Each structure stands twice: as C-alpha cells, then as structure tokens.
Amino acid sequence: MGQFLIKRVLHMIPILLGVSLLTFLLLDLTPGDYFTALENNPQITKERLDQLRAKWHLDESWYVQYGYWIKNLWFANGKLGDLKSQWNKEADGRVWRVIKHAVMPDFGDSLQYKQPSSQLITLRLWNTFMLSLMAMILAWGIALPLGIWAAVKKDSWVDRSCSGIAFLGLSIPEILLGLLALMFAYSTGWFPIGGVESDMYYGVDEWSIPRLMDRFHHLLLPAAVLAASSLAGLMRQMRSNLLDTLRAEYVTTARAKGLGEGWVIYKHALRNAINPLLTIFGYSLAHLLSGAFIVENVMSWPGLGRLTLEALQQQDYPLVVAAVLMATALLMAGNFVADLLLAWSDPRIRLEK
C-alpha cells in the first residue's frame, strides 16, 4: 500500500512536467503577451516595455522561458536571502519555517496581482472545492437513489419520468442551465446572484452560523447547476448497472437460497452495480472541474476556473501555469481516490505495480 502510494506520487511528476511544458507552448502560440495591452499606453516607452519583457524573460523563446520557470521553482534568484530573512524573523519554529520555504516550489508572482500565484490559487481553490463537493453531494445523493428506484421499478411511471428528466438534463448545456438559473434567481429573488457571500458578513467571524448559512445560500444554485449535468448521466448509469446485475445469475442464486428480495437487491445486485460507478467517480471529478470552469464564469463564482480564464485573457503566464497544474493535480488525485475505492470494494482488484 505504502509502495503503491509512492509509485503513484512519482508517476505524477512526469505528467505535471509535461502539462507545464505544454502550457508554455500553447501560451507561446497565442498572439501577444501580458505587456501587449500596455503598448498603446503613451506614458510607457518602448524601452520600458522591453525592460519589463526582459525581466520576465518574455523576449526569449518559450522553451527558455520554461527553463527559467523550472529553475525558479526551487532556485529563484535571492532564494538564499529569502531563507535568511525567514530565519531571522522569529525564533519560534524557525527551522521548520526555513525547511518549508526551501522545499515548497515557487510558481512565481502573478503579473497582474503582484502576489505569489500559489497564494492566489489556494484562495480560489477552496471555493472551487466547495462548489464541486456540493455539486457532487447533490448529484450522487439524488442520482443514486433515483437510479436504483428506476431499476427496481423498471418500466413503471417512476422509471419513465426518470428517463424523461435524464434526457432533458443530458440535452441542456451547462451554459444555458446557468443562464436559466440566473434568470430564476433574479425573478424570484430567492437566491443571491454571484459571489460566495454577502458583503455584510465581511469581517464577521468565519465560523459564525449566520455567515456559514449565507455562504451555503450562495453555494446552492451554482452547485445545483453544476450537479444537474452529471446527475442525469449518473442516474442512467446507476439504473443500467443495477439492471445488469439484477439479471446476473448470482442474483438468481441468491434468490434460490431463499434470501428476501430486499437483501438480494442490496447485498448481491447493488454492491456489484456500484463498482463501475466508483471508476466513474474519478472521471466525474474531471467532469465537475471542467463543468465548474463554465459555471463559475457564467454565475460569477470566484473559483479556480474563473481565475484561470482571467489569467488566460491577461496572458498572466505564471498564474495560468500554476492554475493548470493545480487542476491537473486535482484530476490525478480524483483518479487516485477512484482507484483506492475500487480496490477496496472489489476483491478481484489488488493494488499492485
């Protein structure tokens, strides 16, 4: 198990390197750079722009930029001085602090925010995480019971209405659903539009009940929109899996033993039907992230997706690369969790190699 974990983490390294390289290449292929917008500004001279570009190595070709970026992950200019100042700052836990600063990779400062990219991302990541988590809870919490119900009552009105809803859900794109949700929120006034919380809670204790409630209120609609798209597919998947296993011979075997129908469904059919869904769990995380990207932008949810899009529009390359890497790492973590779940639930799969 420990070996398996180490292997998986080591596997992440080449993938992350490849993704970062690709991001640099793609950024290079887009016309202009972060300073292009400043070219029309009469107060900024051509020389000043050249200086700025040279400072960020934007005058070099993309692979040289990439080389600098790699080097700066751990060996940025002035890192030693930085570590020294960390040492001198405070006596308490200075060793730990210095080690942390030495080991943590530095993704560079964002060009537009003049703040470390990693800091910006951690802030937004939390919002995306909350959005995805809530969407996942909603989607799985509704889809699984409905799918089971539809399968057990195959061809009944329950089954038919679920199919109808699923068909609708699958055919409406997230963007449209997001816009519809906004219209709904606007016309009823039941839900706030955009943002993670109301302004009036600014400065109020993070964990106070009214503030948490307010956050939940803000979260609900975007999460529902995000959940809607995966819900339909998940429900159909659950239904067809369960129908398959209900038809399986070992389910008949269980009935022949004299087991009650409820137990037959739960113990023999359902547990085998859930298995393929665990693999989907990993992919659904990927789907949620890309969905979150759209929903965040349509519904002004300040998450990673929105940050990434803004950074891309500005060609704020340190931020773009850091955000893309973060999303990649999240995906891999999702697949990893899916693998663990699968191994845990299916004795035929052992974690090896």
Added chain:
Amino acid sequence: MSLLKVNNLKVYFPVKHGLFSRVKAHVKAVDGVSLHIEPGETLGLVGESGCGKTTLGRSIIRLIEPTSGTVEFDGEQITELSGGELRSSRRKFQMIFQDPYSSLNPRMTVGQIIGEAIDIHHLAANSVAKEARVQELLKAVGLDPIYAQRYPHEFSGGQRQRIGIARALAVEPKLIVCDEPVSALDVSVQAQIINLLKDLQVQKGLAYLFIAHDLAVVEHISQRVMVMYLGKVVELADSQKVCREPKHPYSQALISAVPVVDPDSKRQRIILPGDVPSPIDPPTGCVFHPRCPVAEARCKVESPALREITPGHWAACHLAK
C-alpha cells in the same frame, strides 16, 4: 408418493413492443408440462436450445413465476406459497446453474457464498458451527477446505461448479434442479462433475431434475428421460427405452445425432429440415409437424396428447406405435 408433481405447467412470457409496452404476444416457453419425480430419482430433460428447459426448471422452483399449472413438492403446493413461506421452503429444492462463472457473486468469498444459505435457514447454531459445516461441504465436493477464504475468480470452471454444488447442498435439499451443469466445462472435467453428482445422490438420497441438450450425458445419469420440443413434452420413458427405441420422430432425430462408438452401427443420422419455429407463434396441430419426416394431414390440425404407447413409455405422436 412422488417427491415432485408438476401438473399442466405453463410459462408464457409477454413480449413487449415500443415505449408504451402494450402486450402484443406471448412466448410460450413452457406449454402444459406435467411430470413427476420420485425421491432419490434422476429425471433427465433434453431438447434443443430454446425449447424451454431452463424455463421449466426455474418455474418448478418458482425462480420464474408460472403462468398457470400447479407444482406439488413433498405434499406442499409450491405454486400457492406466499413470499415468506416460499423462501423458507427453498431449503428443500435447490438449483445448480449452467454457468459456473456468473452464478457466484464475485465479491463474496466461497465461505460467504456457502455460509449465506446456512444463515438464511438458521442451520448452524453459531459461526464456529457454520464454518465447520462450510468446510465439511467443501470436502464433500472434493475441494480443499482452505478454499473458503478465496474468491470465485481464483478457481477453474470445474472447481467453481463444485462450489455451486456445495452451495446447493448447504441447505440439505431433497431435489436439485441441475441446469446443464456440465455444458460449460471441458469434457474431462464433465465426467468428474457427473460422477460427483452421482455419488452425492447415493450418499444423500437426492433427486435430480437433470437438464442437458446432450443425450449421452443424460442417459448416463438418469433413470427416466423426458424430451421437450417447443415448450411441450414429446416423449417420456426410462432412459434405456428413450435412447434405444425412441417412439417420437423428434427423439429419433435427436438420438441419431449422438455420435456412436460402435463403427458397425447401422444407425442413420436423421437431419431435420428447417429451424425450430418461434415459440411466439407455434405451428397448429402437432408443433413438430413442419419438420416431421412422417407427418400426415391430421398432424397439421390435431394436437397429439401424451399417451402411453407401451407400458411406461409415453409419447405425444399420432403415429407412434
């Protein structure tokens, strides 16, 4: 008194069409079958693929609900039992399935698979007794007791079928419906399983309804053989009689298809024209008449009843003598 008495059993499957599923037609998978099995006896059941053997076997033990007809088992009307009563009666009749791969839950160990049946019917006082019983059953079917910890995917086809047999035996049944228990196995393994079933029958006084489409296998294990065609019984007699002197033209064709060891045999292979007709829309009169080499005019209109041609030898044919 017979252990099992089946009277005029019918199983019709509705065939659905389209989204709003109006019932349009029925597959007459089993169409008025009557039979009986004595304690400790083996009744062989043969017939082409799709003639309704599995459906008959399963509907007798109500794994499929019969459309009409009665099943009496050990003095009890199986067809009238309520859900709970049926579940507790299941201990007395078990089934062994054709496919040893799909009939075992892949997520349960062999011990759990066998032990579950023991739990359901409260056949062991505690978990120690249960484990001892599981081990004993594994030994009885010729498997190492340590296999109880393993999962089905770790076994070969023959071993899995042994597990399936141990599972069926766990509740000490009086009748086991064996649905083509060896047709998924290698020939060499087939003989082992058949012999195991025979040994167990002697030891435990089991009765079998033994389904197969291979007459050679059935002849070897059964006292009596029943031949089915398109949901109906066409012939029923001692296995010797059916195999040596079949009365029904369909049985004659089936038997002629069995390869013989004796090179001097004068037996000619009878090739039946055409395919098995659809059980949705079976032919009028005798269901076999479109393919029958000796059919007459009345076979097209008059459905032959199963009649005793010679003592103990029944056939459903107007012309049989």
